[in-house]
């Protein structure tokens with residue numbers, strides 16, 4: 280019978296597990312038969328010697344492996360392209376990006392095009408993919424609400440079929456796979472700040488549900504693949520998964536007319552247009568600078584914890600406060616204008632990052648006040664607006 284069935288508590292069960300697969304009795308899966316039942320001193324010494332030889336060979340094999348092949352889906356997008364930059368810094372990494380360029384652009388990757396360790400392919404993740412890789416960062420999905428609402432069915436397909444395809448690939452080639460999920464799995468949260476154990480408050484039939492529910496299913500798919508494997512008792516062959524729940528991230532290379540609030544406000548300030556605060560303006564978000572985000576994602580991929588783990592900056596701001604800060608830092612004369620909001624806009628959002636701190640040794644370093652000017656510089660270059668002295 281289930282214990283602790285309340286929202287967020289882990290369920291424990293006293294029921295016996297389902298009948299295991301007959302496969303567990305096949306010779307192939309009898310890993311423990313590697314060691315015999317003979318516990319004599321002589322035999323233990325022999326087995327230890329054998330273990331040492333096997334370990335030495337494994338270590339030699341790991342160190343002599345020339346390159347780590349890493350696939351980044353959605354790598355031409357905002358976060359993806361920064362992740363690619365970081366991964367390419369390591370000369371042992373070969374990076375393959377697949378992207379359908381719906382919201383991403385080759386421009387974001389131009390410094391790597393033609394590099395011998397880099398490969399860019401136009402590919403939609405809703406179609407199967409065959410590549411030999413060791414790790415998969417699965418980011419492909421439009422992130423800005425105006426883009427993910429543009430074709431809701433396609434957004435669902437990208438999250439569901441796309442994630443299934445990437446899980447299929449991971450299983451076939453034995454790769455570890457990381458999914459970039461979202462704080463939107465918490466919907467309009469009734470728990471604040473949001474911990475990973477909170478189940479969320481999502482409208483399943485609202486305009487945001489293609490994204491929110493799509494990501495929730497994507498998380499379920501990731502975890503189900505692993506637990507299904509556990510049920511047939513071939514844990515050693517299960518897909519290794521990682522799930523990051525990303526909170527609002529900002530930085531250079533965001534699409535100028537992306538529709539998200541930080542890019543909107545900076546572009547508006549530079550164009551001398553009013554900053555459009557969507558009513559009531561008291562709704563909050565917590566903004567993470569992109570270099571911190573990339574660091575968090577890599578730590579999650581490289582660590583031992585499956586997740587889901589919140590990755591975000593807990594510094595919380597109302598949209599009016601954000602507009603005031605952009606005004607102060609970028610254009611003190613700009614006007615702030617209240618405009619109509621869209622349905623189901625979450626009223627508050629702030630990550631509880633206890634898990635990220637404890638399990639990944641990660642916490643964000645860049646404060647909003649310091650990150651905004653870095654983004655301003657990039658927007659000025661792309662908009663051709665120089666700083667007035």
Ligand SMILES: NC(=O)c1ccc[n+]([C@@H]2O[C@H](COP(=O)([O-])OP(=O)(O)OC[C@H]3O[C@@H](n4cnc5c(N)ncnc54)[C@H](O)[C@@H]3O)[C@@H](O)[C@H]2O)c1
Nearest residue numbers: 353355356357358379380381382383403404420422527528
């Ligand atoms: N930026 C954030 O604040 C934020 C917050 C939470 C979660 N996320 C998640 O992080 C990931 C990256 O977000 P981002 O801000 O870089 O978004 P983005 O829109 O800049 O990048 C997404 C990339 O995926 C590509 N893409 C979309 N659909 C695809 C498909 N079917 N096949 C192949 N490529 C496809 C796009 O062309 C783009 O290059 C997304 O999965 C998003 O849901 C982002």
Ligand SMILES: O=C(O)[C@H]1O[C@H](OP(=O)(O)OP(=O)(O)OC[C@H]2O[C@@H](n3ccc(=O)[nH]c3=O)[C@H](O)[C@@H]2O)[C@H](O)[C@@H](O)[C@@H]1O
Nearest residue numbers: 422423424461462463526527539540543555556557562598
């Ligand atoms: O972090 C997340 O998990 C999610 O955050 C964002 O979704 P959202 O928070 O709605 O992002 P914005 O569109 O930037 O909106 C943030 C707030 O700013 C407000 N806003 C937006 C745009 C604008 O011009 N003015 C304005 O006040 C919105 O009403 C909202 O309250 C992302 O776009 C999602 O991809 C991501 O998954």
